[in-house]
Amino acid sequence: MTTVTLIGAPTDVGASVLGASMGPDALRIAGIARALRALGLEVRDAGNLPGPGNPQALAQDGLRHLQEVVQWNRAVFGATAAALGQGRLPLLMGGDHCLAIGSISAVAAHCRARGRRLKVLWFDAHADANTPGTSPSGNLHGMPVACLMGHGPRTLTALAGQPALAPGQITQIGVRSVDAVEKRFVAEHGIAVHDMRSIDEHGMRAVMQQALADVDADTHLHVSFDMDAMDPSVAPGVGTDVRGGLTYRETQLCMEMLADCGQLASADLVELNPALDVRNQTAELAVDLLESLFGKSTLVRAR
Numbered sequence: 001m002t003t004v005t006l007i008g009a010p011t012d013v014g015a016s017v018l019g020a021s022m023g024p025d026a027l028r029i030a031g032i033a034r035a036l037r038a039l040g041l042e043v044r045d046a047g048n049l050p051g052p053g054n055p056q057a058l059a060q061d062g063l064r065h066l067q068e069v070v071q072w073n074r075a076v077f078g079a080t081a082a083a084l085g086q087g088r089l090p091l092l093m094g095g096d097h098c099l100a101i102g103s104i105s106a107v108a109a110h111c112r113a114r115g116r117r118l119k120v121l122w123f124d125a126h127a128d129a130n131t132p133g134t135s136p137s138g139n140l141h142g143m144p145v146a147c148l149m150g151h152g153p154r155t156l157t158a159l160a161g162q163p164a165l166a167p168g169q170i171t172q173i174g175v176r177s178v179d180a181v182e183k184r185f186v187a188e189h190g191i192a193v194h195d196m197r198s199i200d201e202h203g204m205r206a207v208m209q210q211a212l213a214d215v216d217a218d219t220h221l222h223v224s225f226d227m228d229a230m231d232p233s234v235a236p237g238v239g240t241d242v243r244g245g246l247t248y249r250e251t252q253l254c255m256e257m258l259a260d261c262g263q264l265a266s267a268d269l270v271e272l273n274p275a276l277d278v279r280n281q282t283a284e285l286a287v288d289l290l291e292s293l294f295g296k297s298t299l300v301r302a303r
Helices: 021-031 032-037 066-085 097-114 146-147 178-191 194-200 202-211 248-261 281-293
Strands: 003-009 043-049 088-096 117-125 170-175 190-197 219-226 264-269
Touching: 003 021, 003 032, 003 066, 021 032, 021 043, 021 088, 021 264, 021 281, 032 043, 032 281, 066 088, 066 097, 088 097, 088 117, 088 178, 097 117, 097 146, 097 219, 097 264, 117 248, 146 170, 170 202, 190 194, 190 202, 194 202, 202 248, 219 248, 248 264, 248 281
Parallel strands: 003 043, 003 088, 088 264, 117 170, 117 219, 170 190, 219 264
Antiparallel strands: none
């Protein structure tokens, strides 16, 4: 695909901290459209999706803001499905990570209709595998992986009529903060996880080679990138920072290897929080990484 559709989802209804709602416009200010056009891509900015505000309410039945989260994810689902149906690559600009329920559900439905295999690479400091019965906070940005696998409220797990993902379709990278119950969920479901210890022991190149080993010409590759996957020393503008994350060079290598594989077909960039940033440096970093994801490199390299 050579046409990228930018989809803004300005909300933080799934998050614990306000501010991610300003993420899409921070990326625009950092020059995302200009940067991607400089790579020879056609870029269409679909603007920001409309949706409900953040009521800042307490959790009910283990969930905060379920109705609002559902509305946002339905909007994201529709916009992502429309872009894919027009042969474009949807780039979701969040917003918090609960929005990936909508984007990946749309991608899964698209792949099922076309007989393609879906592979999701999930970059995040957190496993995002809580459920309403296990979440200590009720914040839905801590539940999207579980929801995508069918564990959560049906209004989210069945956006596409059925759960979007089987465990073998998702690989998590950069994880370093996991609740005790999440650890059991990940183990019981056999989710592939390359945590920071794995990256320290084996190196990012080996981790990415393993993560991409089953990606072939018939694979639709979706990248869901939470900015808190990176160390807060280089990416301070996030709501739930955790020390010991990915370095700038490690993340650049990930992006370049993803570009080299040639199968990127959709992406999320989420949890950018300008309210906690320093002179928009995390948004500028995000644009830098996206340039590499879409093919920018120091030298001409054979795939």
